[in-house]
Amino acid sequence: MVKAYSLISAEPGRTSEVFAAVKKIEGIKSVEAVAGPYDIVARIEVDSLEKLTKAIFGDIRSIPGVTNTTTLIVVEI
Numbered sequence: 001m002v003k004a005y006s007l008i009s010a011e012p013g014r015t016s017e018v019f020a021a022v023k024k025i026e027g028i029k030s031v032e033a034v035a036g037p038y039d040i041v042a043r044i045e046v047d048s049l050e051k052l053t054k055a056i057f058g059d060i061r062s063i064p065g066v067t068n069t070t071t072l073i074v075v076e077i
Contacts, residue, residue: 009039011067
């Protein structure tokens with residue numbers, strides 16, 4: 001299982017639209033709107049790095065209104 005957090009920036013005025021679209025993506029376990037340098041934080045759980053890549057580059061980054069993403073992959077320590 002690959003777990004990650006995606007920190008998402010949206011165009012002004014489009015956060016709600018981006019939020020709704022992110023919630024529909026396969027592998028998204030939770031979505032929160034936040035204040036600060038990012039607008040949305042999404043928790044992702046998928047079976048492989050390939051599916052994580054698809055979720056980030058194929059799905060999230062293709063949503064109209066998304067301007068930037070930063071991905072934090074969870075590691076075991």
